[in-house]
Each structure stands twice: as C-alpha cells, then as structure tokens.
Amino acid sequence: MQQHATSISKDLIQRYDTAAPRYTSYPTAPQFHNGFSEADYRTHAELANNSLLPRDLSLYVHIPFCHSLCYFCGCNKVVTQTTNNKVNEYLDRLLREIRRRGQLFGADRLVTQIHFGGGTPNFLSAEQIHLILDEIAQQFHLDLPHKLEIGIELDPRSITPKGVHELNQQGFNRFSIGVQDFSAPVQEAVNRVQNEADTVDVIEAALAHSKSVNVDLITGLPRQTVKSFADTLDKIIDTGATRIAAYNFAYLPARIKAQRMINPTELPSTTSRLALVALARDKLLAADYVHIGMDHYALASDSLAEAYRTGSLQRNFQGYTTHRETDLIGVGASAISNFATAYAQNEPTLSKYIELIDSDKLPIVKGLSLSEDDRIRHAVIQQLMCRHQIDLSAPVGRLADTDLHTSMSDYFAPELTRMAQLAEDGLIELDQARLTITETGRFFMRSIASVFDRYLPQSQSGQVLPFSRTI
Ligand code: SF4
Incomplete structure (x- = not known):
C-alpha cells in the first residue's frame, strides 16, 4: 500500500x-478494581486452560530498577545506584512468583514469547538474568528455541556491545533500545544524557544478533525542534534499526512526579508537536519504513511490517506484536496479566510486592473480569x-x-x-x-x-x- x-x-x-x-x-487500566482477587485470577486461568483451543502464552518480566531518573518517564521504577540487597531480595521473590504462576498452566500451554521490561532490565547482571530464564524454563513449557522470541529493553548507557553479545548467547533474539533524542539540550532537559557513539555501537551490536531491533524515540520533549529531531531521525535511520517507535510524549505532571522537573515553558506547542510527528512519518516513509500503526514503523522486510500486510498484527501492553493472540502472564511489581476473559495487575510498590510473595500469595491487587x-x-x-x-x-x-x-x-x-x-x-x-x-x-x-x-x-x-x- x-x-x-x-x-x-x-x-x-x-x-x-x-x-x-x-x-x-x-x-484500560483505570477500570481495574481491587475487588478482583487471586481467587478470580485462578478461576480465569482455569477457564483459559479448559478452552477448546488454549492459547499460547507470553511472559512479561518486570525489572523495576534504574541507575538514574529520566524526567519524562512514567514507568514503574526504582532509582538506585548499587546492585545491593534490594535487588537480590526482589530477584528472590520474582523467582518464587514464577514458580507459583507456572503451577497454574499445563503442558499444552506453550510459551512462545518472553519479554523483559522495566525499569532497566539490563540493570541486572548476566548471572541474575540467567537465574530468571532458568526458572522460567523449569516452570513453563517453552516453544522450540528457533521459534521462541525472547526480547529485552536495553538502556544503552549501561550496556556494551559485548553485553549485547552475552545476552544473545543466553537466548535473547529481540532487542528494544531506548534513545529518545540525540540532541544535547533535549537530553539535559530530561536528565538523560547518553553518548551518541556508544548508543550507535549498541544498536549495531543488537543488529548483528537479531533480525528485529527496535529503537524508541519520543516526540514532544522539552527543547526539541524539527531540526534537532530530524538529525536524530537521520542518525537512527542510518543504523538500519528494523523497527522505530516515535512515541508522543505523555506529559502528565499531575500524575507523574518526575515530570514536574520539566520546565513546561520549554515544551513544544501543539503545532510544533504535530510538526515533529509529521516529520517522523515523512522521513521514515521516505527511508522505506512502513507506518504500521499509531507511532510504530517497521522496515518492509521486518516481520512486523509483514504482519501488518497480512492482517495478523496484534497490539498488547508491549505495543505491536506479530504473535497471534496469546494469554499474557506478567510477573514482577506492577506487571499486568491478560486472559481472553480478564486482566489482573500486580502490586506496584516493591516492599508490598515482597510482603505479598512472603505471605504465600500471588501479588495480584486489582483486575477486571471482562x-x-x-x-x-x-x-x-x-x-x-x-x-x-x-x-x-x-x-x-x-x-x-x-x-x-x-x-x-x-x-x-x-x-x-x-x-x-x-x-x-x-x-x-x-x-x-x-x-x-x-x-x-x-x-x-x-x-x-x-x-x-x-x-x-x-x-x-x-x-x-x-x-x-x-x-
Ligand atoms: S526511561 Fe528507562 S531508564 Fe529512564 S527512568 Fe524510565 S525506565 Fe528508567
């Protein structure tokens, strides 16, 4: 088309x-309510298991830790400088949660997709990530290695090309890399200063190991101009990233505390924001990306563009995906699970999440039966x-x-x-x-x-x- x-x-x-x-x-999430209990979740899991053709499973693993605070960010995260006890405590409970969830699904519920999101999943060491993957492999039934998609969101400020290679050795074959904007004034305004050459090296390392590499950009950030963002887009297009998401900045300072650090007078006007969105679309279309939906683009050769062409594209909490509808099992603080008949969300606060796991419960605090x-x-x-x-x-x-x-x-x-x-x-x-x-x-x-x-x-x-x- x-x-x-x-x-x-x-x-x-x-x-x-x-x-x-x-x-x-x-x-949407504001409709989830705390009358939805662990017992409700178990009932819906059972219902999904007993359906005539049970769906495959996707796993989402939430790693909430970050090294520093980006002022635009609305994710559930904990900013901490050290790989200390807090991280080990969390990891221990996460493994226990994976064990508990695994017991609810039979051998015919094949896991076809695993995604590590955050926070910053590469905050964890290779050994810590290995522990999580190993627990998942023990508790669930995984699809064949060449079919299984294992994805991870990467902060290029805290990983090297060698680290990307090690992740690939562990089985990761999908990478999503946070860039947002290369312009120095924009990076300073949002407290995310990231070296351009290092970032490009990480993207190139990811491309050497994966057919699909996504780069996240954001339009509408403070001090962003059409000229500065055009420069960022050109540099990202040059890397050959197969997928580019150019999100509109969701500015909600009343709800997201970190955003109160942003000077509102530096935000682009509505007309400028639309100019940035239009610029992204025009440049990406000219560079042979397909606009597959909302703020997502993919090279015509990428599986996401192929799914768009054939009408098999899906949308879930991670954005667009090529997988036909799966049941989603979210583990970790704030993670959301989804069956055809219900949504369920985990406790977002780390200390309360740990308490719930310690009291032998699933950490579900709200949800919705559909x-x-x-x-x-x-x-x-x-x-x-x-x-x-x-x-x-x-x-x-x-x-x-x-x-x-x-x-x-x-x-x-x-x-x-x-x-x-x-x-x-x-x-x-x-x-x-x-x-x-x-x-x-x-x-x-x-x-x-x-x-x-x-x-x-x-x-x-x-x-x-x-x-x-x-x-
Ligand atoms: S954008 Fe990423 S690295 Fe920055 S605070 Fe949010 S989750 Fe952490």
Missing part, C-alpha cells in the same frame, strides 16, 4: 488533540489499531468469539452516528459495509478508537483524565 507524506490542518489539531488512552488494553460487551469492544479497538478498518456487515460474534448474531452496524449504531463528524473531517471513510481510517486519521487513532470506549464518558465527568493528549 502506498503511504503518503503528511499535511494536517490547524483546525483538525484543535478539534482532535484531546486526552485519550493508548489502548494497549481495553478496558463482560461480553468488553470483549466485543476490545476486538473492535484491536481491529482499528492494527488493521485500520472494521467490517460493519459482519456479525459481532465473529469478531469477538461470542454467540451474538447482531451485525456490527446495528450493535454500534450510536457510535457510528457519533462518527459522522470524523468522516466529514476526513479522518475516516464510512459506508454501510466498512469503516476505514484514512491516512490523516492515523494521527488521531486514539481519538477515533475512543468513540468505542464505553467507559470514557464516565471518566470525563469532571475529573482529570488519566491519559495524555493524542498528539
């Missing part, structure tokens, strides 16, 4: 640059985010694996009526049979998807929305 360069009017920005979720889940309507809307939002279109003539049940025969256009009649303005503004094309997001609409995908979010109007009743702006 031909993808075109970008031009968006100011009027559209004013109308659609609203606060909306990123939809890595639906319902209603049929939740599952239908989840499937619709997935379709929009991953395929940019939905078939309105199909029965609702086909999309969401339920028995409902009502057509999509009937089930979502109120939402489709509300979307008339989006069609008029050129963000979607809408007829009896199909809703398609246009190329302009891709910049506002979160706003478009939010029309199908049953919970969002409740959040808008007077309280501060816990979501960032869409651009």
Whole structure:
C-alpha cells in the first residue's frame, strides 16, 4: 500500500488533540478494581486452560530498577545506584512468583514469547538474568528455541556491545533500545544524557544478533525542534534499526512526579508537536519504513511490517506484536496479566510486592473480569489499531468469539452516528459495509478508537483524565 507524506490542518489539531488512552488494553487500566482477587485470577486461568483451543502464552518480566531518573518517564521504577540487597531480595521473590504462576498452566500451554521490561532490565547482571530464564524454563513449557522470541529493553548507557553479545548467547533474539533524542539540550532537559557513539555501537551490536531491533524515540520533549529531531531521525535511520517507535510524549505532571522537573515553558506547542510527528512519518516513509500503526514503523522486510500486510498484527501492553493472540502472564511489581476473559495487575510498590510473595500469595491487587460487551469492544479497538478498518456487515460474534448474531452496524449504531463528524473531517471513510481510517486519521487513532470506549464518558465527568493528549 502506498503511504503518503503528511499535511494536517490547524483546525483538525484543535478539534482532535484531546486526552485519550493508548489502548494497549481495553478496558484500560483505570477500570481495574481491587475487588478482583487471586481467587478470580485462578478461576480465569482455569477457564483459559479448559478452552477448546488454549492459547499460547507470553511472559512479561518486570525489572523495576534504574541507575538514574529520566524526567519524562512514567514507568514503574526504582532509582538506585548499587546492585545491593534490594535487588537480590526482589530477584528472590520474582523467582518464587514464577514458580507459583507456572503451577497454574499445563503442558499444552506453550510459551512462545518472553519479554523483559522495566525499569532497566539490563540493570541486572548476566548471572541474575540467567537465574530468571532458568526458572522460567523449569516452570513453563517453552516453544522450540528457533521459534521462541525472547526480547529485552536495553538502556544503552549501561550496556556494551559485548553485553549485547552475552545476552544473545543466553537466548535473547529481540532487542528494544531506548534513545529518545540525540540532541544535547533535549537530553539535559530530561536528565538523560547518553553518548551518541556508544548508543550507535549498541544498536549495531543488537543488529548483528537479531533480525528485529527496535529503537524508541519520543516526540514532544522539552527543547526539541524539527531540526534537532530530524538529525536524530537521520542518525537512527542510518543504523538500519528494523523497527522505530516515535512515541508522543505523555506529559502528565499531575500524575507523574518526575515530570514536574520539566520546565513546561520549554515544551513544544501543539503545532510544533504535530510538526515533529509529521516529520517522523515523512522521513521514515521516505527511508522505506512502513507506518504500521499509531507511532510504530517497521522496515518492509521486518516481520512486523509483514504482519501488518497480512492482517495478523496484534497490539498488547508491549505495543505491536506479530504473535497471534496469546494469554499474557506478567510477573514482577506492577506487571499486568491478560486472559481472553480478564486482566489482573500486580502490586506496584516493591516492599508490598515482597510482603505479598512472603505471605504465600500471588501479588495480584486489582483486575477486571471482562463482560461480553468488553470483549466485543476490545476486538473492535484491536481491529482499528492494527488493521485500520472494521467490517460493519459482519456479525459481532465473529469478531469477538461470542454467540451474538447482531451485525456490527446495528450493535454500534450510536457510535457510528457519533462518527459522522470524523468522516466529514476526513479522518475516516464510512459506508454501510466498512469503516476505514484514512491516512490523516492515523494521527488521531486514539481519538477515533475512543468513540468505542464505553467507559470514557464516565471518566470525563469532571475529573482529570488519566491519559495524555493524542498528539
Ligand atoms: S526511561 Fe528507562 S531508564 Fe529512564 S527512568 Fe524510565 S525506565 Fe528508567
């Protein structure tokens, strides 16, 4: 499919640059509640095990430690300078949690994907990472080595090319590297000064060991200009990174304490932020990357672009993925698990997480059992985010694996009526049979998807929305 360069009017920005979720889940995390217990989690795990064709499993391992605080960061993390007792204590509980979780899933639940996120997973030593992988291998049934994807997020400030090689020796075959922006004034403003040559060396080492290497960039950071960000983009394109995520900075100082260290007068205006987003898209398309969705791009030869072309792309808490829908098991502080019928989230605070593990419990503190309507809307939002279109003539049940025969256009009649303005503004094309997001609409995908979010109007009743702006 031909993808075109970008031009968006100011009027559209004013109308659609609203606060909306990123939809890595639906319902989104603010809907999780603490009435959801460990017993509920066990019931849903059992249900998933007993389904006719049990899904494969993905494991997410959360390592919350970081060496220093980046002011833009909204992740669950603990900043500490030493590899001290705190880390060993955490590691010990993490291994115990893996043991407990493993007991809930049978031999027919194959693990096809393992992802280490954080925080900074490469805060851990090679020996510590080995302990975790070894425990997973003992407690779960892993797919064949050549099929198993093992990914890790890397902070290039604390790993060398040799370290990347060692990770590959341990089985890691997917790397995601945090860059954000190479400009020195931007790096200083967000307290993340990172040497450019060292970063490029780490990316190149990762590319030597993996078919898929992702680089994370951020648009909308303080002191960022179109010129400085163009320079960063050129340098990253030159490395040959196969995937590039250019996230919009989610500025939420009321909720994320670290962001209060950012001088708000140094943040780019909405128009400048859109110029940065448009710049990323235009440069990446010109360099043969495919815009696969939201803020993600992949080289045409990368498996993510292939999944986009064939309609098998999926979206989960780690962003876009090539894996068909799996059940996600999150281990570690704040990690989220997901079955077809429920979400469950672990305790985020380290000390409380440790207490829960010590009291022989799973550290689950909140979650949500999904209603049929939740599952239908989840499937619709997935379709929009991953395929940019939905078939309105199909029965609702086909999309969401339920028995409902009502057509999509009937089930979502109120939402489709509300979307008339989006069609008029050129963000979607809408007829009896199909809703398609246009190329302009891709910049506002979160706003478009939010029309199908049953919970969002409740959040808008007077309280501060816990979501960032869409651009
Ligand atoms: S961006 Fe990464 S390294 Fe920086 S504070 Fe957040 S998790 Fe830690």
